[in-house]
Amino acid sequence: MTKCPYCFVDLAEQHAFQCQGRCNAVEDPVGTRLWGAPRVWKPTIFVSPPPGNPAWRPPENPVCQRCDGPMSECCPTCHQFLPLDWRAGQATCIALAGARATGKSIYIGVLVKLLDLFAEAHRTTLGFVDGASREVYQRIYEEQLYVRRGIIAPTPRANLADSYQRQPIILSLGILGGRRRYLVLRDVAGEDLENRVDDAGHLSFFAHASVVLFLFDPTRVPEVRNQLQDLIPAQLHSGGDPAIVLNNLNQLIGPGRPRLGVVLSKFDTMQTLTQVADTELSRVMSNAGAAFMRDPGVSMAGYDESDGLLLDAEVRSLLQRLNAGHIVTVIENPHSGRKLDNRFFVVSALGAPTEGEKLHDHGIASFRCLDPIRWALRADAAI
Ligand SMILES: Nc1nc2c(ncn2[C@@H]2O[C@H](COP(=O)(O)OP(=O)(O)O)[C@@H](O)[C@H]2O)c(=O)[nH]1
Ligand SMILES: [Mg+2]
Ligand SMILES: [Zn+2]
Ligand SMILES: [Zn+2]
Numbered sequence: 001m002t003k004c005p006y007c008f009v010d011l012a013e014q015h016a017f018q019c020q021g022r023c024n025a026v027e028d029p030v031g032t033r034l035w036g037a038p039r040v041w042k043p044t045i046f047v048s049p050p051p052g053n054p055a056w057r058p059p060e061n062p063v064c065q066r067c068d069g070p071m072s073e074c075c076p077t078c079h080q081f082l083p084l085d086w087r088a089g090q091a092t093c094i095a096l097a098g099a100r101a102t103g104k105s106i107y108i109g110v111l112v113k114l115l116d117l118f119a120e121a122h123r124t125t126l127g128f129v130d131g132a133s134r135e136v137y138q139r140i141y142e143e144q145l146y147v148r149r150g151i152i153a154p155t156p157r158a159n160l161a162d163s164y165q166r167q168p169i170i171l172s173l174g175i176l177g178g179r180r181r182y183l184v185l186r187d188v189a190g191e192d193l194e195n196r197v198d199d200a201g202h203l204s205f206f207a208h209a210s211v212v213l214f215l216f217d218p219t220r221v222p223e224v225r226n227q228l229q230d231l232i233p234a235q236l237h238s239g240g241d242p243a244i245v246l247n248n249l250n251q252l253i254g255p256g257r258p259r260l261g262v263v264l265s266k267f268d269t270m271q272t273l274t275q276v277a278d279t280e281l282s283r284v285m286s287n288a289g290a291a292f293m294r295d296p297g298v299s300m301a302g303y304d305e306s307d308g309l310l311l312d313a314e315v316r317s318l319l320q321r322l323n324a325g326h327i328v329t330v331i332e333n334p335h336s337g338r339k340l341d342n343r344f345f346v347v348s349a350l351g352a353p354t355e356g357e358k359l360h361d362h363g364i365a366s367f368r369c370l371d372p373i374r375w376a377l378r379a380d381a382a383i
Helices: 029-035 104-121 131-147 190-194 222-228 242-253 267-275 280-285 305-321 325-332 371-380
Strands: 015-019 044-047 071-074 090-097 169-176 179-186 211-216 259-264 342-346
Touching: 090 104, 090 371, 104 131, 104 169, 104 179, 104 371, 131 169, 179 371, 190 242, 211 242, 211 371, 222 267, 222 280, 242 325, 259 305, 259 325, 259 371, 267 280, 280 305, 305 325, 305 342, 305 371, 342 371
Parallel strands: 090 179, 090 211, 211 259, 259 342
Antiparallel strands: 015 044, 015 071, 169 179
16 A cells, blocks of 8 residues: 555545546635645545455546546545556655754755665666656755755745645655655645644644654754854754654644654764864764764665664764753653654764855765665665
8 A cells, every 4th residue: 555645645445536627626625724725626536446346446547427528546535636657656755844944955955866876776766756846846955955055945834825845745766676666755844843733734744654754953952052152153044942843743643653763963063073172072972983973875775774773872862961862752752652663863964064054165965864764765665
């Protein structure tokens, strides 16, 4: 079974087909609630296999009974059209979470480049599944990060009509382990998670994701900030309290069972602590043998479980030393009592602190950015 690339709900046996002919479109309240902006739809049929008929197949080219026009398959839950032959593949659906300015957008920008190399290591190629994914990646993420060498502007709230976060980036990884694999990335506006999430139909994809990556900016921790004062430029945009975001995220996930990756972003800033005179933190960071000081490399094909477990343990103890142990506790003992399968990571998308809003001179030398993705892909199939 695979997932809808928009709402992330499992595509079960029910199929839905929507008119693409001359029929008038009318308001779609369900689609609107899940999308977070007005949606319309045309006549749609829902078909389920009759009980006790394992040989049942959905209709191949259904025709609209009103206008005789063609119909295309859409998601039975959110009514978005599914990419062609979507159900034949396996989609790993990743939702990014985190306060404002934790580095989500820049991470996505760099990730797509690295996935190109990842695909190469697996002797396949990376592709955008639809024009909208390519458009939003190139226009928002790539153009600002790579072409202008600037930094992506703060992300607008999801209720703005032209907000790009709603458009998931749907990537095809080709055939991996004998199966067509897809990777879907959904960004979110940090404000949406910093504020209370009451009527959050448009954020319900968190509950259904394969993996939620919770980004956490270690430079927001006062102890790190104090020691780094002279070494890293002041951040222009500052985000909210990660503990509040995590709490809101837990509420959104509710009884959902995504796996949770906790990602210390901008890890290059932590690595510069080695330049700070003898403090406890600088000693911790100066341990050259630590997993968080080396990158297993982009060309490594699969996820390395023993390296991953070592890193996981190091990050948990680092968080304790930063007096951010409550983050670990909330994840291990959530109020809801529903602990998620979780793992801790570090990434640096840019590889070095930025100079104002420009990238530093050496360009981009990202660090461990693919680890969370390898971990996410591995659980959906053995690769
Ligand atoms: N040092 C460093 N800074 C980063 C990195 N990634 C992002 N940043 C900084 O964090 C700011 C916010 O990043 P952005 O991706 O827009 O955050 P978002 O609001 O979570 O999408 C950027 O303007 C950068 O200055 C990184 O890998 N290293
Ligand atoms: Mg953003
Ligand atoms: Zn019709
Ligand atoms: Zn859907």
